[in-house]
Amino acid sequence: xxxxxxxxxxxxxxxxxxxxxxxxxxxxxxxxxxxxxxxxxxxxxxxxxxxxxxxxxxxxxxxxxxxxxxxxxxxxxxxxxxxxxxxxxxxxxxxxxxxxxxxxxxxxxxxxxxxxxxxxxxxxxxxxxxxxxxxxxxxxxxxxxxxxxxxxxxxxxxxxxxxxxxxxxxxxxxxxxxxxxxxxxxxxxxxxxxxxxxxxxxxxxxxxxxxxxxxxxxxxxxxxxxxxxxxxxxxxxxxxxxxxxxxxxxxxxxxxxxxxxxxxxxxxxxxxxxxxxxxxxxxxxxxxxxxxxxxxxxxxxxxxxxxxxxxxxxxxxxxxxxxxxxxxxxxxxxxxxxxxxxxxxxxxxxxxxxxxxxxxxxxxxxxxxxxxxxxxxxxxxxxxxxxxxxxxxxxxxxxxxxxxxxxxxxxxxxxxxxxxxxxxxxxxxxxxxxxxxxxxxxxxxxxxxxxxxxxxxxxxxxxxxxxxxxxxxxxxxxxxxxxxxxxxxxxxxxxxxxxxxxx
Numbered sequence: 280x281x282x283x284x285x286x287x288x289x290x291x292x293x294x295x296x297x298x299x300x301x302x303x304x305x306x307x308x309x310x311x312x313x314x315x316x317x318x319x320x321x322x323x324x325x326x327x328x329x330x331x332x333x334x335x336x337x338x339x340x341x342x343x344x345x346x347x348x349x350x351x352x353x354x355x356x357x358x359x360x361x362x363x364x365x366x367x368x369x370x371x372x373x374x375x376x377x378x379x380x381x382x383x384x385x386x387x388x389x390x391x392x393x394x395x396x397x398x399x400x401x402x403x404x405x406x407x408x409x410x411x412x413x414x415x416x417x418x419x420x421x422x423x424x425x426x427x428x429x430x431x432x433x434x435x436x437x438x439x440x441x442x443x444x445x446x447x448x449x450x451x452x453x454x455x456x457x458x459x460x461x462x463x464x465x466x467x468x469x470x471x472x473x474x475x476x477x478x479x480x481x482x483x484x485x486x487x488x489x490x491x492x493x494x495x496x497x498x499x500x501x502x503x504x505x506x507x508x509x510x511x512x513x514x515x516x517x518x519x520x521x522x523x524x525x526x527x528x529x530x531x532x533x534x535x536x537x538x539x540x541x542x543x544x545x546x547x548x549x550x551x552x553x554x555x556x557x558x559x560x561x562x563x564x565x566x567x568x569x570x571x572x573x574x575x576x577x578x579x580x581x582x583x584x585x586x587x588x589x590x591x592x593x594x595x596x597x598x599x600x601x602x603x604x605x606x607x608x609x610x611x612x613x614x615x616x617x618x619x620x621x622x623x624x625x626x627x628x629x630x631x632x633x634x635x636x637x638x639x640x641x642x643x644x645x646x647x648x649x650x651x652x653x654x655x656x657x658x659x660x661x662x663x664x665x666x667x668x669x670x671x672x673x674x675x676x677x678x679x680x681x682x683x684x685x686x687x688x689x690x691x692x693x694x695x696x697x698x699x700x701x702x703x704x705x706x707x708x709x710x711x712x713x714x715x716x717x718x719x720x721x722x723x724x725x726x727x728x729x730x731x732x733x734x735x736x737x738x739x740x741x742x743x744x745x746x747x748x749x750x751x752x753x754x755x756x757x758x759x760x761x762x763x764x765x766x767x768x769x770x771x772x773x774x775x776x777x778x779x780x781x782x
Contacts, residue, residue, distance in 0.1 A: 304350055319337040331653075334363075346699065365387070391640065391641065394510045397638055404630050412629075413577045423438070431555070434466050438459065438490070439486055449501070475748075478551055486546050489730055496728060499527035512720060515649050527720075538764055545756070679722055693735075701722075732753065
């Protein structure tokens, strides 16, 4: 039985509108970004704002427009940011030398590239590539199906479980979804689900779309924005047990497991399966496993390193080894001749260097905005205008959790959203006198929920391209799911997060 090749060019009005928006962004986004940056700089500098703060806010405003419109490549935006930080801003205090020349610090302009969070992304991708290149990820998904996939509900939960298991070592929603797509398409074909017609096909594919986002929230290494957000939090409040891999899992994993269970149930209720059992049993799964042959030594070593990384990450609060250094250690084993899984040439083309460069720039700019308290100035001014200087933390946090979940609908990437929103949330916490970790970490956990439309993340686009569900069907089910997720996190805030000392 062959697996249908995914059709990534599904034609819908929303796709046409999205393409038109993207085309506008590519054509005019850079000009719009420059215009916004210059417009902010042209405004009179308030008496209570420093010149350095004004410069940084102008850079940030232009960068946000560039990231939203994708007017330039994400990596290229970093070159703009770093250049402006060095030549125009110079240093956090705006210091000048004896003759009045601006003192320029290279460390200030590229500081984010030394962040451990950035290198956790690089080494995390090495582990992910080892899992996929060795075939372990595919074999795992097929084994889940062989055990659980005899009924529609079992098949859906099997695909979700496979996604969940590989999530800690796949710091990319896109990579994880791409790895799962041929598996779930094979499941759909085994169930004779017709693209665009089958309720089972809709539930299965939507479950895969949503699961990639939900599992991204569950683990620090589950999606790229998570370590970046933690890096910003650590830069603002200092590294602590709260910024470890194990504490993120402690805070995020239990509720996300409940969310996953409810997601499968909800989709089967919204789209009741027209088939009750797998036609012909599990022959498709057996054929696929047979074609893979017995487990190779390469796969066994990949599993060993997978377990080793998980064991060290999940116990980092005990042994105090930094999560990034653990990833470096396991990556070293993966690349070591004879006992390894990969060679460098096999890996370098699969590493998303664009995102690494982009996040180095995001971390650098965020750190500069924090050091100069530029965001604090803006937020204080806004709170004064709105009369919210004495707002209580818990009601505001609950509102912002919902805002963070549903505002994904306007973003085309969780990476850009994180780069924009986390510094704002940190600034808000500092301005209102809230503990940065207590206030911002819950909001960082929400950065992965890009559930609503295909263009909200590349993973969504990949699964939508298979053609099993429409934009309307995704939006309808995601709104219901989003409300459930918001409600569950409110309950978590008043129970679990209090019990573990986060709130």
